[in-house]
Amino acid sequence: MAARMKSNPRDSEQRLAYDDSLAEDLTMLHSKSNEGITDTLKKRYNENFTYTKVGARVLVSINPIHVGAQTEGPEIMKAYADDYHSLAGGRNDALPSHIYQLANTSYFHLKRSAIDQAVIFIGDSGSGKSRTKRAFIQHLGQLLAGSKKEAKLMKQLEHALIVYSSFGCALSSDNPTASRFGLYTEIQFDTRGRAAGFRCLDYLLERHRVTSTAAHETNFFAFYQLLAGTSPEERSHFQLNQESSHYAYLRSTRTYSTPSQLSNEFKTLKSALRTVGFNPKFQSQLFQLLAAILHLGNIQFLNPNHQSGEEAALVRNFDVLETAADFLGLHATTLEGLLTYKTKLIKKEACTVFLDAEGAREQRDELSRCLYGLLFSWITEHINSRLSVKAQENFLGLLDLPGSVAGNQVNHFQQFCANYANERLFHYLCYHVFESSTEAYREDGIQIPSVEYISNQPAIHLLSRRTSGLVSILHRQANRSRGPASDTALLQAMLKEQEDEKDDSFTANPSMSQFTVRHFFGVVCYSVEGFMDNNIAGVSPDFVQVFRGKGVSPLATPLYLGCSIVQR
């Protein structure tokens, strides 16, 4: 166990004697220089102390991925739970800083003062946010273990995270288990402070990954788990081939696990689905839709014989289209029409456009992304409908968004959104750590020196200025009365506004369709390609019409039944 007894300096005398080298709390350091802080964190990390406090409300965690660090587990959890119970929730500081201790404190405040609590996880991709969140939830489960009902609920929450991890995580260049979506989880408490339910809200699912994945990355884990884990009967029912290389959407991607590990992961997924309320029928629907998406990706198109613009693309392998159509509950000809024709607004009139092979491929991929996005939303709605309660007195909220990514690679719209969200969270954090308490003291007439810190105000300014900020420009260009602008026009508009503002946090390279933003975590290059489409990303009216039509098999309709899903 990495936990060690250590006294914490509370008064000034103790503080003078405080050994900076392994300080539990960075606010207690004599020298609060960058060097002093990083030195302390480094030493603590080398001593297997993963966590360090910054005052009472902020915890720094350094991913202890190195061998030898045993920072979690039942024994350590028990020590912190005993600590909680022996002190009736009070903080005793005898144990080293830990996420379990933060869980103790949050739960204690919620119970004692009936004030809602929120925990925000911020960090680079791969820094360990999701893992730390899981540890928080596991420990909360330990604190609630006295009640069977509450313990069961916390287990269900852990299983919900397993489901989200299968459908929303992938191997990326920065993280073997990167969350390609954001999740806000609210644990609900009743008037007596007992956990009564939980609900989730997902954000920013990287839908694009379904149809195109960088060579050194993977698609969402659920696809590989499905292929490796289904029984021969199930495979034959879903008409699946066990080899991921058989599927266009998985072909160029990296394998991330051995077949037997994937098969075990699939078992775990099925069991997690069952625990959060997906009965075998619903599970079968989920997997059938995943299979349909894989089959959709294998449909190939040829250009029409006459390129007059009045003939649509031809399907090269109609048998694959028939399989996909069957799983989606559509007639093959309906799916063929959906993929080879498109309704477009031309001069405010809805016109049907014939798609060539390239257009049909794009339409097919858009359908796959749309189905996956709806599937993901449906999972959230299903979990919420089973496990949330309507009446809650208090909540404990946990926010975990995809981490920030800097580096040399060119990033896309989804990462722009994630990085923007991380800027806002960091800004919020800085305000609460450095500004809000100082303001409170000043209001009480107490003068305290202000602390210098690296503010991300320039990036916030660039991104969120009311009219000339990048996000505002993006919205304006999407909502023009004459229709959305092109990506090139968007970049031009960004460039013009920033030149007028003389904002050096921004540079643009129109010939490469790229721009860079200086974020607080580094300079990031974005390709503007796809920004407009992704920003609008509504469900195509063609898709909605077809799936709402009469005669569609119930297999696809659950996705469209929940109004709130369609409205998203």
Ligand SMILES: Nc1ncnc2c1ncn2[C@@H]1O[C@H](COP(=O)(O)OP(=O)(O)OP(=O)(O)O)[C@@H](O)[C@H]1O
């Ligand atoms: N305490 C820990 N002990 C051992 N391994 C850890 C620990 N924390 C994180 N890791 C490992 O580090 C990797 C990254 O962790 P995690 O997926 O939680 O990062 P993240 O910050 O949520 O990233 P992203 O923003 O990309 O989702 C994972 O493989 C995880 O298992």
